[in-house]
Amino acid sequence: MNPFVATERLYASKLKSYSPVMVKLGLCNMSIKLSKRVLIKYLFEKGKIGNEYVVAGWVDALRIHGGVVFIILRDRSGKIQIVAKKNVAKSAWESAKELSVESVIAVRGELVSSKAALGGRELLAKELVVLSRADPLPIDVKDYEKTILAKRLDWRYLDLRNPRNLAIFLIEAEMARAAREWFYSHDFVEIFTSKIVGAATEGGAEVFSIVYFDKPAFLAQSPQLYKQLGVIAGFERVFEIGPAFRAEPHHTTRHLTEYTSLDLEMGFIDSYEDVMNIVEDLIKYMVTKAISKYKSEIEEYFPNAIADLPKKVPRITIREAYKLLEQAGMKVEWGEDLSTEAERKLGEIIEKEYGSTLVFVIEYPWRVRPFYTMRKPDEPEWTLSFDLLFRGLEIATGGQREHRYEVLKRQLEEKGLNPKNFEWYLNMFRYGAPPHGGAGIGLERVVMQALGLPNIREARLLPRDPERLVP
RNA sequence: GCCGCGGUAGUAUAGCCUGGCCUAGUAUGCGGGCCUGUCAAGCCCGUGACCCGGGUUCAAAUCCCGGCCGCGGCGCCA
Numbered sequence: 177m178n179p180f181v182a183t184e185r186l187y188a189s190k191l192k193s194y195s196p197v198m199v200k201l202g203l204c205n206m207s208i209k210l211s212k213r214v215l216i217k218y219l220f221e222k223g224k225i226g227n228e229y230v231v232a233g234w235v236d237a238l239r240i241h242g243g244v245v246f247i248i249l250r251d252r253s254g255k256i257q258i259v260a261k262k263n264v265a266k267s268a269w270e271s272a273k274e275l276s277v278e279s280v281i282a283v284r285g286e287l288v289s290s291k292a293a294l295g296g297r298e299l300l301a302k303e304l305v306v307l308s309r310a311d312p313l314p315i316d317v318k319d320y321e322k323t324i325l326a327k328r329l330d331w332r333y334l335d336l337r338n339p340r341n342l343a344i345f346l347i348e349a350e351m352a353r354a355a356r357e358w359f360y361s362h363d364f365v366e367i368f369t370s371k372i373v374g375a376a377t378e379g380g381a382e383v384f385s386i387v388y389f390d391k392p393a394f395l396a397q398s399p400q401l402y403k404q405l406g407v408i409a410g411f412e413r414v415f416e417i418g419p420a421f422r423a424e425p426h427h428t429t430r431h432l433t434e435y436t437s438l439d440l441e442m443g444f445i446d447s448y449e450d451v452m453n454i455v456e457d458l459i460k461y462m463v464t465k466a467i468s469k470y471k472s473e474i475e476e477y478f479p480n481a482i483a484d485l486p487k488k489v490p491r492i493t494i495r496e497a498y499k500l501l502e503q504a505g506m507k508v509e510w511g512e513d514l515s516t517e518a519e520r521k522l523g524e525i526i527e528k529e530y531g532s533t534l535v536f537v538i539e540y541p542w543r544v545r546p547f548y549t550m551r552k553p554d555e556p557e558w559t560l561s562f563d564l565l566f567r568g569l570e571i572a573t574g575g576q577r578e579h580r581y582e583v584l585k586r587q588l589e590e591k592g593l594n595p596k597n598f599e600w601y602l603n604m605f606r607y608g609a610p611p612h613g614g615a616g617i618g619l620e621r622v623v624m625q626a627l628g629l630p631n632i633r634e635a636r637l638l639p640r641d642p643e644r645l646v647p
Numbered sequence: 648g649c650c651g652c653g654g655u656a657g658u659a660u661a662g663c664c665u666g667g668c669c670u671a672g673u674a675u676g677c678g679g680g681c682c683u684g685u686c687a688a689g690c691c692c693g694u695g696a697c698c699c700g701g702g703u704u705c706a707a708a709u710c711c712c713g714g715c716c717g718c719g720g721c722g723c724c725a
Contacts, residue, residue: 241689242682261683276677292684312677314657318687322659322675326717382723398725424723425648435725516721563725570725618725632725643717 208282208305217253220295223287231256231299232282232307234337235275237318245272249283249299257290257298258283268304278310278317278337325631332638332647340477344635347466347473348623352417354465355438358458364413364440369402371395371419375597382423384433395421398616400548401601403441404577408609415440417619425642429631430569432620434640441614448550448560448576451613452536455564455572456489459534459617463626480628482567486532491562493539500525511557513544523568533625538562540575547591548584550576550613560613566625574615581605 212230219229233251240246243262248255260272268283275281285299315331316322320338328335336342359366372388373396384395399416406414420437440458445451463485467474474481492500498508501518504525508518514537526535539558542551552558561575578584584605588595595602620635633639638647 237686239685239688240682241685244683244685246685246688248686257686259684263683290684292686294686312657316658316675319675324659324718327658420725422724426721426723427719428721429719431724437725513723516723573725616725621725 208284208303210282213282215253216249216251216256219256219287219299220254220297223297225287225289225297228284228286228302229299230282230284231258233280235277235279235281235310238275238277240273240275243269245269245275247272247275247281247283247301249281256295257293258285258301258304259290259298260301260304264300265302265304268301271304271306272301275306276310276312278313278334279306280308280310281306325633329633329639329644330647339473341634343470343473343477344623344627344629345637347470347627348619348635350466350469351462351622352436352438352619354462355415355417355458358461359415359440362413362454364415364442365406365411367403367406367411367414367416368418369396369399369406369416371421384421384423397422398437399439400546400616403439403614404548404601404612405604407441407443407612407614408604408607412443412610413441420616427642429633430621430624432632432636432639432641435621435636436619438617438619439614441612443610443612445576445611445613448538448562448574448613451574451576451615452491452538452562455574455615455617456534456536459564459566459572459622460485463622467626474627478627478629482533482626482628486530486534488532489534489536489564490526490530490532491536491538492526494537494541494558495539497522497537511541511543513540519565519570520568523565526565527567533567535565536562537565545575547587547593548577549587550578551587562615564615564617566622567628569621569625570618571621571625572615572617574613576611576613579605579609579611581609 208230210230210232213232214223214229216231216233219231223229231249231251233249235247236250236255237248238245245260247258247260249258260269262269282305283299283301284303285301288298288300289296290298313334315327315334317334317337320328320335320341328341336345356366372386373394374391375394383397386393386395398420399418403414403416416437416439418437418439419434421434422431423433424431440454442451442454463482467481467484494514495510497514498510501508501521504521506518506521508514514522522535522537523533526532538561539552540561540563542549542557542559545559545561550560552560559575562573563570564572578587581602585595585602588598588602620632623629623635624632627635629635633641
């Protein structure tokens, strides 16, 4: 049995009986059975000219003439032209000429070859049933550029009827799948940590407050402390793909208040170099898998997408970065974090000098890094940490963590945090904690930079920003 | 949070600076008509809008003030 038909029969077998709604709609009386449905792709790959098939999907386009109606029907596998002719099947033609774009229909028809039709085949309708008629559309589904992003997001489910916008999420899903595959094959254990927390994890980014019965609580801004728990507990290597929340009122094209964080943490490392090796390998695997699987979609819809990734990702210290930026005529503050403009500029410089769209910037100043970061033994003002920039935008942060109890406690206090709030966390380091490190990767940012999207909201199914909470 | 730009039919825009000729233009959508090979179908007819409140003026889409909403830059971050 061919895989397309098999999938559809699997669905059908779950529908043991018709629902009262179907009876009311008269769907039980129609001679088209959705259980006999084949995917459109099947008609082009395996369909026999002259045979009858049932297809169903959305009306992608409509061209209504006098005695003939052309319908471009779309399902998840592709598109095919349906022809309804008055002198072939009058009732099918009558239904067809009353259709609207994006309505859902089922068609029984004969597969015929046609020089004029796309792909050389079309379906000559014998019977056509309107399963759900669509009202006039509030946004332009055919050409997404004709509607501003804010309105598209208000009607996200219609926006995704556009294959370009849907492709973003197919690619994102493939990246996440590839990441999991990579982690599992490298002996990492997937963990699922709580997103409701009693204390802010890092003290840096703003957190969302929630009410947890009678206690104050927060939405987790990062699984940082819990993935360290995983390592110390004895998993040694853990990862998590989950949401992270940031209550920063950003108005930019690269921030979300809720995003997907791809986190990893590993024990028994010699240095943060080990973590960078892992991150480099992982990112390459994720991105390469996705862009090769969706090569044709990317060529068709994303002119600014990257073609491939560099073989070797350069690693430069932030002090070298300051120098490069100064040489390029930019004013930089030594010992400070890189500004947005500086990161962008650095991305350009590295791409020109090293031919790489990716760059690790290492040894960030202690004053801009969180308390758990391990400092450079010989130069304590600098840290064993890194950021990964992709086309001038930070997509990952990581480093080696401080695992020595006394040092960690001192660093916590130095950052002005109250050790009482971190008691459970500090205690972990009293009962055997291996040297370890890890990183966090922003999934939407990877997608955005890989595809060259102008706004990160495009890479999030239902984005949350300071204003947007619906849908 | 600070700063800047904007809000005109379902959608996208013109008009605003320099108030009147705006009965608000165009494209697309939508409704109707003609059409049996279209493929962004075509042709004809029709439909539909100045964010809200206040002010200035003989006169406001246009100028001023307030509000709401949207977009972007920065800081910060993934």
